[in-house]
Amino acid sequence: MASPAPTPSLDYKLAVLVFIENAAGEHLLMLRAKAPNLGVWSPIGGKLEMGIGESPFECAARETFEETGFAVKTSDLHLFAIIAEKAYEGQSHWLMFLFRCRRPIPALPADIQEGKFGFFSRETVSGLPIPETDRTALWPVYDRHRDGFVSLRADCAPGSPVRVTLEEITA
Numbered sequence: 001m002a003s004p005a006p007t008p009s010l011d012y013k014l015a016v017l018v019f020i021e022n023a024a025g026e027h028l029l030m031l032r033a034k035a036p037n038l039g040v041w042s043p044i045g046g047k048l049e050m051g052i053g054e055s056p057f058e059c060a061a062r063e064t065f066e067e068t069g070f071a072v073k074t075s076d077l078h079l080f081a082i083i084a085e086k087a088y089e090g091q092s093h094w095l096m097f098l099f100r101c102r103r104p105i106p107a108l109p110a111d112i113q114e115g116k117f118g119f120f121s122r123e124t125v126s127g128l129p130i131p132e133t134d135r136t137a138l139w140p141v142y143d144r145h146r147d148g149f150v151s152l153r154a155d156c157a158p159g160s161p162v163r164v165t166l167e168e169i170t171a
Contacts, residue, residue: 029125081145082096082151133154
């Protein structure tokens, strides 16, 4: 059996994704107008402001407000997963903190520079254009572990299928 290709030396980026639903249980997604994930639907989120020591919870609350206008407290958020994505799009490594917002968002947010929003049932999400790592890792993790906690790593090297490895799970 051949050894896997070595992981390239790339910068690590820290980011959050926030899974938010409306009162009907539909998921809020953004059709991204910028890279990464240009032209595909994904949960809201963004990069941690590391220079000020922002925590993942603080970042999730800030990004939720900045992107949607919906003010949430860190206590409204449940961290359900951490996923380390190696060589995402061959550009960088990502350490992603995945949150579920416990409060429903009251309305569809207005479009912003980063993209436009839509509400989708979970079944509909599977048929949307979404990032491959979201399809193979993030949404299945959400489905199974949104009320618990799981830590994963995903090898996202270009030209190879995404390989996801479970590192820890807590019910």
